[in-house]
Amino acid sequence: MTEWILFIVLTAVAVGSALMMVLNRNPVHAALWLVLTFLAVAVFFLVLGAQFLFAAQIIIYTGAIMVLFLFVVMLLNLEREREPIVTGGQRAAAVALAFALLAVLVIAIAARTSFPTMAMVPGGITLTDLGVALFDEWLLPFELASILLLVAMIGAIALARRRT
Amino acid sequence: MSAIGNAIRQSLAILKGMGVTLRHILREPRVTIQYPEERPKQSFRYRGIHQLRLDENGKELCVGCNLCGLVCPSECIYVEGAETDAPEEARVSRYERYALVYVINAARCLYCGYCVEACPTDALAMTPQFELGEYQKRNCIYDKEDLVRNHRRWADQAGYGIEWCNPAKLEEWTGDAKPVGPPSHPAVEP
């Protein structure tokens, strides 16, 4: 019961703020709505028993990524220039495509998968399980991810620095 | 290697700074003056609001010459002089000429003391009075009566222009400093 209440509230917050993010004309407001979505997803993780990811989501997404976004938006001072509105035909096509995608996804999930009949595995995933999986089974991808981060760091520095 | 040396030196500098602060926290005497109860001692030539001095007979020294008004950079002094033939006992002033109207706008005054220097009879001087706050702007206008009242209140205290007029107190007011000019008028009792 508690989980249902949480689920409904969180869904409302996540979907509502995601919609506001897409529809809001002001980049800073859009970023803030996205922060709210991310926080809702973080609490979703908590509900789903992924406590470590709850913290990681807040630290990485809301604490670092969105702050970077806000930083860039403020740096570029974007609210001065008005973003041109997408023309009617394109907008209609975009909305139609989005709805088509949603329909396909929902039908595929509802019709072609068999989760509801599958029994839940009792007992959550502890931090230890996660750590063992990460450094045992997924060690190579983990190392590759660190190399990816290093490359991204060098790339960002190379792109953003002023040519003299 | 020098980078590490620098880092160590800088860390030690922080510790040294903290030590200085701690020394001050522990044994520095407090310099705060508890103002309304305890009053700060003004310098003996402090330029507070003006006073119009009286001579030993209680006669005004001002002759209404308006030299103070002329020299005033902010033009805040208004003087109307007048003359009288009345005998000396009946006069307001020590001289035949006297000030009919003498007004200082303290809200405009910048307390430079030029007026005191310009005064030929040493009638105008300043007081150590620094609490000049008022709720109404019109209360900042000092007429002759107010200025004479200032004299009665502050006559035995030093102030710009008066320090050489009271030789008896000179030692106490000036300390080692010597007065800049001889007194042109005798000391005055309030």
Added chain:
Amino acid sequence: MVPTIAYVIVSAVLFTIGVAGVLLRRNALIVFMSIELMLNAVNLSLAGFARQFGSATGQVFILFVLAVAAAEVAVGLAIILAVFRHRDTVDVDNMNLMKW
């Protein structure tokens, strides 16, 4: 107990909103934010699967997505900054040339 399928459908809805954002908006930064939203939507369904199967693999995947998202943001924002410096705009319609 909320069935996993509910979480997956919420994830699908969020993903669709992200796609709509990419299609509807012209501001490169907001397009970028929509992409982040899509990544997050996928994370949500991965977390649901992880609970369903009681396996840490789903959560490990989310960690990788987080790492990739962080890398992507660093490079992406650097590109947007560079473009803004050159063209003084972040409108994606104006970024149709591979050179200057």
Added chain:
Amino acid sequence: MEYLIMTIKAVVVFAVVAGSMPFIVWAERKVMADAQARIGPNRVGPYGILQSFADALKLMFKEDVTPRQVDKPIYFLAPVLAMIPALTAFAVVPYGSPEVTVYGVPIFYVTDPKQVGVLWVFAVTTLSVYGVVLAGWASNNKWSLLGALRSAAQMISYEVALGLAILGVVLGSGSLSLIDIVEKQAVPRAFGIPGIWLFAQPVAFLLFFTASLAETNRTPFDLPEAESELVAGFHTEYSSFKFAMFFMAEYINVLTVSAVVATLFLGGWLGPGVGQFPLLGVVYFALKTAALIYLIMWLRATLPRFRYDQLMRFAWKVLLPLGLANVFITALWVGLRGGT
């Protein structure tokens, strides 16, 4: 029932933390006055201890100015966002021995999420940037915006050092739970050295303390509000109670940071005699926190503000390598000992 108990504890902790804020402000003014050969507040109440209440009252009755060009929703949201993270970090800090129970309920911590613990403190600290950044942006004022931009860059930079410093302790303790971390410190080390992490992880302590000063915008890292160059930085346009909220947030942050450092590095509630009298734990915790608060104020009285480029260089060229080296050495040590 469990949630009800947690709520009650949370409310009590909230009241104590928010209630001690005025006294921290008073203490800071007294310490600063001491260092500067002044007396400090001494009019309102004995030794001026009620000065903060008088100030709060004054701020509440002041005119609440909302400049015309501000972005209203965010302008009103920002002070709240500044307050919330400061208060929520306390949720996982154990402020006394968990052995003390009332009707079987341990009362000296609000909650102890074994898998999140320290991460929660870290996550909440990262959120505290929003209050400052949004306040600066919403004010629509160039000084505020500069303060906000500085703050965003500063906080992102110092978060890295903060995380690396926490990693050292977490690696050594083998747990993310703050209670476990404190209990790990109860065992003395070789030569009778107390087991607190201050002695085993001095580098991590310095890193964490420095980075958390930067995270909470305390001197010498108070660039976002550098009054001598940015008027008042991010809160230039705030007046009345909204300003008071930023002010409260800053001092609650000081308290939170001190409490977290006391827990992570100084052994929290541990101290001689706690075994026999578990209630003493609260006293030890309060004393350690108070000592750290005093240290923060002492630093403020001593150090001048960093220049912006120095600040960034310090974060990336000094703290980051130190933190990485510390994590590396700690990991090596833990690995060689065969786990914690």
